[in-house]
Structures are given as C-alpha cells and as structure tokens.
Amino acid sequence: MCQLPISRREWLKLASIFTATGAAPLLGALNARAASEPDAPVRIGYLPITDATPLLVAHNNGYFEDSGIHAEKPTLLRSWAQLVEAFLSGQVNVVHLLSPMTIWARYGSQVPAKVVAWNHVNGSALTVAPDVHSLADLGGKTVAVPFWYSIHNVVLQDMLRAQGLQPVLKKTNSLTAKEVNLIVMAPSDMPPALASRQIAGYIVAEPFNAAAEQLNVGKILRFTGDVWQNHACCVVFMHEHDLTQRPEWSQKVVDAIVKAQVWTRTHPQDAAKLLSKDGKNHYTPHVPQLLARVLAPQADDESRYLGDRAIQHADWHSRRIDFQPFPYPSYTEELVHRLKSTQIDGSSQFLSKLEPTFVARDLVDDRFVRKSIENAGGMAALGLPAGFARKETIVV
Numbered sequence: 001m002c003q004l005p006i007s008r009r010e011w012l013k014l015a016s017i018f019t020a021t022g023a024a025p026l027l028g029a030l031n032a033r034a035a036s037e038p039d040a041p042v043r044i045g046y047l048p049i050t051d052a053t054p055l056l057v058a059h060n061n062g063y064f065e066d067s068g069i070h071a072e073k074p075t076l077l078r079s080w081a082q083l084v085e086a087f088l089s090g091q092v093n094v095v096h097l098l099s100p101m102t103i104w105a106r107y108g109s110q111v112p113a114k115v116v117a118w119n120h121v122n123g124s125a126l127t128v129a130p131d132v133h134s135l136a137d138l139g140g141k142t143v144a145v146p147f148w149y150s151i152h153n154v155v156l157q158d159m160l161r162a163q164g165l166q167p168v169l170k171k172t173n174s175l176t177a178k179e180v181n182l183i184v185m186a187p188s189d190m191p192p193a194l195a196s197r198q199i200a201g202y203i204v205a206e207p208f209n210a211a212a213e214q215l216n217v218g219k220i221l222r223f224t225g226d227v228w229q230n231h232a233c234c235v236v237f238m239h240e241h242d243l244t245q246r247p248e249w250s251q252k253v254v255d256a257i258v259k260a261q262v263w264t265r266t267h268p269q270d271a272a273k274l275l276s277k278d279g280k281n282h283y284t285p286h287v288p289q290l291l292a293r294v295l296a297p298q299a300d301d302e303s304r305y306l307g308d309r310a311i312q313h314a315d316w317h318s319r320r321i322d323f324q325p326f327p328y329p330s331y332t333e334e335l336v337h338r339l340k341s342t343q344i345d346g347s348s349q350f351l352s353k354l355e356p357t358f359v360a361r362d363l364v365d366d367r368f369v370r371k372s373i374e375n376a377g378g379m380a381a382l383g384l385p386a387g388f389a390r391k392e393t394i395v396v
Contacts, residue, residue: 022109023111027112029090031090032090033089033090034239034241038245039246039249040093041069041070041071041072042059042064042070042093042253043075043091043092043094044059044075044095045077045083045086045092046074046076046095046096046283047076047078047079047083047187048076048284048286049205049206049284050120050123051096051119051234052119052234053119053271053275053321054119054257054260054261054264054323055094055236055257055260056274057261057263057264057275058256058259060274060279060283063256063260064256066256067252069249069253073281074283075091075092076283080101080146083095084101088111095236096235097234097235097237098146098147098151098234099232099235099335100151100153100339102235102237103335103336103351104149105237106363107354108347112240112241113237113239114238114240114243114363115236115364115365116236116250116364116366116369117235117236117258117325117326117369118236118324118325118326119232119257120232120261120321120323121233121321121322121323122231122319122322123205123225123320124205124206124224124225124233125204125220125222125223126221126223127202127209127212128194128200128218128221129197129217129218130218134221135163135165135222137200138165138180138200139176139180140175140177140179141180141201142173142181142182142200143156143180143181144182144183144184144193144199144201144202144203144204145202145204146203146205148344148345151231151233151335152224152233153182154335154338155224155227155231155396156203157182157341157343158338159222159227164178166178166179166180182343185199187204187208190202190212191208191212195217195218201221205233205234207290210294214293219308221310222309222310223320225316225318225319226310226311227395228393229313229392229393231331232327235327236325238253243365250368251368251371254325254368254369254371254372257325257372258372258376259372259376261382265383268295269292269295271291272288272291272292272294272295272296276291294320295320295321302314313395322383324383325373325382326366326379326384326388327369328389329357329360329389330389330391330392331392332360332363333360334394336351336355336360366388370388
C-alpha cells in the first residue's frame with residue numbers, strides 16, 4: 001500500500017533543518033569539506049524528475065568538461081530532505097531546488113547559498129481522480145503537494161481560495177464541504193495513492209502527471225504554467241563560498257547548464273531518451289515514452305487540453321515544460337509576497353520579516369547567468385525577448 005503523507009520521522013527531520021540551529025551541524029560539515037577540498041569537482045544532486053533535466057543533460061553531453069572542469073556522475077536522491085541534507089553538508093555542490101525552498105534555506109536556516117539561474121519553467125500540473133471535474137469537486141477531499149515550500153503549494157492554495165475553498169492542514173479526515181486538506185507526499189507515491197483513492201488529487205512536477213494519464217488513473221485538471229505564466233519551479237542553487245572563492249569555476253558551471261537548456265529546447269526527444277532508464281547513464285527510472293509526453297508532446301495534445309480546460313490561455317503559447325535560465329526579479333518578489341499568505345506546516349515565522357525587493361537582490365546572484373546567456377546567443381536563443389525584466393502574469 002502507498003504511504004500517505006511523508007513519514008513523521010522524515011518530517012521532524014525537515015522541521016529541524018528549517019531552523020538555524022538544526023542546520024548548524026550540516027553547515028559545519030560543509031565548511032570542513034570546503035577547507036579540505038577547495039577545488040572540488042562538480043557534484044550534482046538531483047531527484048528523478050524532469051526538473052533536473054538541464055543538470056543531467058549538461059553532464060551527459062560533456063558540457064562541464066567542454067568548459068574545462070570535471071564533473072562526477074550526478075547523485076540521485078530520493079527525497080527533498082535527502083537532497084537538502086546532502087547540499088547543506090557539502091556532499092553535493094550544485095542542485096535543483098524548489099524555488100520557495102531556497103527562500104527557506106537562506107532566510108529560515110541562514111544557509112550561505114544563492115540562486116544562480118532558473119532550471120526550468122512550468123513543468124507541473126494539478127492531477128485529479130477521474131470523477132473530479134472542477135476545483136469545486138475537491139471540497140471535503142485531500143490533495144497532496146510535494147513540499148510545503150513549493151510553487152505547487154503556493155499555486156494550489158491560490159486556486160482553491162479563488163473558488164471559495166479553504167486550504168487546511170489537518171491531521172484528521174474531519175472536513176467540511178468547503179475545506180481541502182493538504183498533505184505532503186513523495187512524488188513517486190502520488191499516482192498509486194490517487195489510484196487507490198487515498199487522495200483526490202495531487203499537484204507536482206512531471207513526469208508524475210503524465211504517469212497518471214498513461215496509467216489511466218487520473219487526469220490533468222490544470223497546468224500550473226496556465227495559472228502563473230512561465231513560472232520557475234526549480235532553480236539552480238550553489239554554495240556562496242564557490243561563487244565568491246571560485247568565480248571562474250562557477251561561471252563554467254553556469255555556462256554548461258545554460259548550454260544544456262538551449263540544447264534541450266531543440267532536442268526534446270533526445271533529452272527524453274538520455275534522461276530515461278534506457279539512457280547510457282540511467283539517470284531516472286522512467287521509460288523514454290513517458291518522458292517524451294512531457295518534453296516532446298504530440299501536436300494534438302494542446303487542443304485536447306484546451307477542450308478539457310486544463311489549458312485556458314492558448315494565447316500564452318506555454319510549453320508543457322520549458323527551459324530558460326534567467327531569474328527574473330519580478331518572479332522572486334511575487335513569490336515572496338504570495339508565500340506570506342500560504343499555509344505552511346512547520347517553521348515559517350521568518351517569512352513575515354522578508355521584504356520582496358530585498359530578497360530578489362540578495363537571494364539571487366545573476367552575474368554568471370547573464371554572461372552565460374550572452375555566450376549562448378542571447379535571450380533569443382531561448383525563445384525570449386531581449387532584456388532582463390518582465391511583468392508577472394497570474395490568472396487563477
């Protein structure tokens with residue numbers, strides 16, 4: 001049977017890391033490792049989801065070596081807790097993290113690390129049981145999110161409130177018709193939980209939404225990129241000591257990642273194959289056909305989703321998942337603003353003290369990615385207009 005929410009032991013572990021005191025031993029290990037190995041190679045930590053695509057493509061295609069730096073085979077981790085712990089302790093030095101999680105890390109746990117680029121945009125959806133036809137049908141039911149500090153949790157709660165539903169974090173099944181209970185669940189557990197009716201839906205990164213479609217156990221109710229246009233989901237997070245003490249190395253790391261994003265946009269079928277269990281590096285346990293549903297969708301998919309209302313903004317021309325590295329300040333500012341009104345289990349008091357424009361300047365170090373984009377052919381190479389500013393478009 002599928003485990004319902006994340007185990008209490010793991011959640012307590014996460015809750016302890018959510019404090020500066022809990023993070024201190026891990027940061028001590030990080031400092032010791034940095035002192036003993038000042039020229040560490042690229043050590044990528046990742047979860048087996050499409051969010052990791054640019055990091056894995058960069059490794060597979062030899063882009064780090066092309067830049068003159070060595071990269072070890074990426075380390076697959078099974079949960080956000082494992083990934084965060086590995087990063088904070090210095091076992092890995094380049095990771096993809098949920099964008100809100102980086103805010104927690106820097107300001108909730110005082111982690112000396114920064115966002116250096118976006119990893120991808122969109123790439124997530126709200127998937128529901130076959131008998132759920134609208135958000136209103138989720139009243140009195142349970143929906144799973146991958147982590148409290150996730151864009152999934154933020155977007156879902158905005159959508160529910162817009163429909164007059166109240167997101168709640170209850171430990172019991174006693175719900176009113178206007179309440180939707182939210183729980184944290186590992187992405188791989190979500191399709192089985194939906195199939196067994198333990199949950200009515202889940203909101204998560206791919207390919208777990210595509211998996212529900214392929215297994216015929218659920219359907220996509222709404223793509224998150226159709227709610228928040230071209231939003232960041234995961235971002236590239238690196239240790240501050242690498243950015244300050246090894247700027248040339250850091251530049252080469254970001255160069256490789258941006259190069260991988262440009263390649264992936266024009267080679268989606270190849271990317272699906274190399275990321276799959278059939279690829280030479282066996283990065284993920286997924287079959288290439290499943291990954292291709294996300295990275296290289298069929299031409300008629302958009303019309304089907306328009307008919308189902310999973311896509312409501314055809315004029316946005318949003319890809320199911322897309323790759324562009326520039327961390328727009330407007331997004332970070334809006335994310336901080338919305339996190340303040342998002343229910344989060346555990347420590348979140350630090351959010352009330354955060355000023356959005358300060359976070360956009362302090363959390364993000366964009367000096368490397370600006371050069372990398374220029375070297376890759378400019379924003380046009382990523383299908384974007386020139387310039388490093390945009391206005392956020394959110395329609396729930």
